[in-house]
Amino acid sequence: MSLALKPGELAVIAGPNGSGKTTLLEALAGLSRLTVGERQYGAAEHPDDWLANSHYLGHKLGNKANLTCAENLAFVAQMNQVTCPQQDIEAALEQAGLAGHEYQHASDLSAGQKKRLALSRLLLLGKTYWLLDEPFVNLDHAGCDWLYAIIECHVQQGGAVLLSAHDQQRIHDLADHHITLQPI
Amino acid sequence: MQFWSLMKRDVLVAWRKKSNLYQPLVFQLLIVTMFPLGLGAGAQTLSKIAPAVVWILALLSTLITLENIFKDDYEDGSLDVYVLSGMSLSLAALSKATAHWITTGIPVVLFAPVIGMLLHLPGHAYGILMLSLLLATPIFSLLGTVGSALIMNIKNGGMLLSVLVMPLLAPVLIFGAGAVLETTLGNTAMNHLLLLLGCTVLSVTLAPLAAAAAVRINLE
Amino acid sequence: MNRIIKFYHECGSPPSFYRITGHWLRPMFWLALTLSIYGLIDGLFLAPEDYQQGDSYRIIFVHVPAAWMSLFIYAIIGIAGIMTFVWRMKVAEAVMMASVPIGALFTAVTLLTGMLWGKPMWGTYWDWDARMTSELILLFLYIGVFGIYAAYDEDPRKAARLASLVAIIGLVNLPIIRYSVEWWTSIHQGSSISLMEGSTGIRDWDMLRPLLVMALATKFYFIYSMLSRARIYLLRTEKQKQWVQKAVLGAQPSGGAS
Numbered sequence: 001m002s003l004a005l006k007p008g009e010l011a012v013i014a015g016p017n018g019s020g021k022t023t024l025l026e027a028l029a030g031l032s033r034l035t036v037g038e039r040q041y042g043a044a045e046h047p048d049d050w051l052a053n054s055h056y057l058g059h060k061l062g063n064k065a066n067l068t069c070a071e072n073l074a075f076v077a078q079m080n081q082v083t084c085p086q087q088d089i090e091a092a093l094e095q096a097g098l099a100g101h102e103y104q105h106a107s108d109l110s111a112g113q114k115k116r117l118a119l120s121r122l123l124l125l126g127k128t129y130w131l132l133d134e135p136f137v138n139l140d141h142a143g144c145d146w147l148y149a150i151i152e153c154h155v156q157q158g159g160a161v162l163l164s165a166h167d168q169q170r171i172h173d174l175a176d177h178h179i180t181l182q183p184i
Numbered sequence: 185m186q187f188w189s190l191m192k193r194d195v196l197v198a199w200r201k202k203s204n205l206y207q208p209l210v211f212q213l214l215i216v217t218m219f220p221l222g223l224g225a226g227a228q229t230l231s232k233i234a235p236a237v238v239w240i241l242a243l244l245s246t247l248i249t250l251e252n253i254f255k256d257d258y259e260d261g262s263l264d265v266y267v268l269s270g271m272s273l274s275l276a277a278l279s280k281a282t283a284h285w286i287t288t289g290i291p292v293v294l295f296a297p298v299i300g301m302l303l304h305l306p307g308h309a310y311g312i313l314m315l316s317l318l319l320a321t322p323i324f325s326l327l328g329t330v331g332s333a334l335i336m337n338i339k340n341g342g343m344l345l346s347v348l349v350m351p352l353l354a355p356v357l358i359f360g361a362g363a364v365l366e367t368t369l370g371n372t373a374m375n376h377l378l379l380l381l382g383c384t385v386l387s388v389t390l391a392p393l394a395a396a397a398a399v400r401i402n403l404e
Numbered sequence: 405m406n407r408i409i410k411f412y413h414e415c416g417s418p419p420s421f422y423r424i425t426g427h428w429l430r431p432m433f434w435l436a437l438t439l440s441i442y443g444l445i446d447g448l449f450l451a452p453e454d455y456q457q458g459d460s461y462r463i464i465f466v467h468v469p470a471a472w473m474s475l476f477i478y479a480i481i482g483i484a485g486i487m488t489f490v491w492r493m494k495v496a497e498a499v500m501m502a503s504v505p506i507g508a509l510f511t512a513v514t515l516l517t518g519m520l521w522g523k524p525m526w527g528t529y530w531d532w533d534a535r536m537t538s539e540l541i542l543l544f545l546y547i548g549v550f551g552i553y554a555a556y557d558e559d560p561r562k563a564a565r566l567a568s569l570v571a572i573i574g575l576v577n578l579p580i581i582r583y584s585v586e587w588w589t590s591i592h593q594g595s596s597i598s599l600m601e602g603s604t605g606i607r608d609w610d611m612l613r614p615l616l617v618m619a620l621a622t623k624f625y626f627i628y629s630m631l632s633r634a635r636i637y638l639l640r641t642e643k644q645k646q647w648v649q650k651a652v653l654g655a656q657p658s659g660g661a662s
Contacts, residue, residue: 026403030268051270060259064197067197075193079265079271334570354581355577358587362588386580397569
């Protein structure tokens with residue numbers, strides 16, 4: 001299989017459990033190694049360009065339980081070498097529906113709020129390529145609507161999104177590319 | 185920059201979870217109480233074994249804290265954040281080792297005189313005791329990152345971690361406890377300390393590479 | 405030279421490794437068996453008595469070859485570990501993991517025979533002598549390599565790569581450990597008699613010969629045992645590949661006939 005994802009496009013990976021959606025996304029993100037095939041991005045001599053322009057969000061959200069929401073976001077921004085003042089962080093949290101939770105520990109959030117906190121990173125970092133593994137899981141209706149909105153907005157502004165989902169007809173209607181994986 | 189951010193976060197996380205900070209010290213106090221109870225409280229007997237016991241307690245109390253250095257990050261996914269940030273993994277390992285040393289190593293060094301006092305360690309040995317631990321605790325933390333990176337995927341990896349790190353720590357114990365012992369006997373500890381310094385330098389250079397390799401393999 | 409390179413490349417692919425080593429097993433086994441029978445008879449009955457230790461020194465015909473093997477096999481594991489780690493060679497992986505239990509066994513035998521020898525020599529089974537101590541730590545290194553592999557049993561390739569990393573770390577540390585332990589005994593025990601120094605009469609050819617024969621026998625035993633384990637390792641980890649099915653199904657009729 002092959003996929004050319006250009007800025008301004010949305011691709012959806014579908015497939016039953018165990019078909020390797022997560023494995024594929026992790027390998028594309030650069031977390032693990034692609035055992036077969038390859039990922040091409042930009043000039044081959046700068047493999048770090050891909051890491052600098054993409055953000056991956058997996059099942060494990062990467063929030064530190066005993067850091068506050070704001071601290072979690074600040075850490076991610078610092079690691080990605082994005083300078084962001086406090087008001088940017090607050091704005092991102094507010095967009096994610098977490099206004100007022102800035103100084104709350106991530107462990108005190110509900111499952112859906114934890115997901116929102118992780119997703120709000122995408123707004124803060126401003127990377128072109130988003131790789132999202134099952135982003136709709138744990139989100140309520142309002143959360144899903146919000147996520148659709150930011151994905152659409154991101155794609156319209158020249159970003160590209162690759163995500164895996166099941167049982168989300170709406171995302172398939174929006175998508176430019178459909179990939180279906182079959183378990184071996 | 186990334187080095188400092190990661191280190192700062194790790195120190196903050198450890199600081200928020202206070203039990204991490206005092207657990208090694210409580211452990212040392214608990215065990216050191218057992219020596220007089222088992223050996224008899226004779227000051228001579230105790231002061232004879234004091235150099236070795238203080239050192240072994242410092243080592244064991246650090247050992248119980250090593251497992252989570254990488255494991256916590258692996259389990260909550262924040263490992264992905266810095267792996268995908270493009271930061272060199274060896275640098276990340278060095279940064280985590282530094283944070284672990286600050287939150288565990290320094291308290292252990294500062295607490296060692298208390299344990300020494302409880303065991304009647306001769307007065308002139310305290311300086312060398314703290315100096316030797318100051319050189320050795322970074323080794324504990326660095327080898328700990330390697331061990332923790334190796335077992336981060338394993339459920340009850342604590343025992344395995346001890347098996348993996350213990351042979352590597354044997355020379356450190358020989359040089360470190362030896363230095364204190366020589367001082368109590370009235371000899372110079374210079375040779376021991378220089379060899380210990382050699383171990384420190386070696387682990388600063390090699391351990392981050394090994395830890396980075398272990399993280400990579402675990403993510404594959 | 406070209407033939408050696410070709411041979412090397414052939415050994416790198418599991419099917420040809422499996423095919424080629426299949427021919428080696430039987431000769432290696434018989435060599436090991438004959439040599440050790442000869443060596444044991446020669447060493448335990450024919451070699452002259454030691455003028456200092458009497459008959460008790462004869463345990464060196466087991467102890468010393470086993471001690472040599474315990475280090476030699478760790479070196480093999482380290483080299484195979486580097487090949488596994490750097491080139492992801494499957495055969496090196498098999499050789500490494502196949503060598504671990506054999507090396508651990510030789511280390512245990514060394515420790516055990518050393519203890520048995522220590523009783524008449526030192527009057528105690530265990531003494532913290534430099535060689536015994538570093539041999540014991542060597543056993544921990546073996547256990548570590550094996551332990552990490554066993555802990556990841558659901559993914560043998562990842563397990564083998566982690567084990568190779570542990571083996572390499574151990575290889576770097578082995579000289580440091582041995583040096584530090586020797587230094588440690590030299591300081592704390594002054595002039596403790598080491599097992600080897602005690603047996604000064606070993607320069608006698610009649611004593612040296614069985615020792616060398618036993619050293620060879622243990623090498624052949626290692627090759628035999630390691631290869632059979634490595635072959636099984638390859639069959640198990642490559643079981644979904646076609647060559648395995650061919651090798652196993654193809655071997656069955658001929659295996660039944662012979």
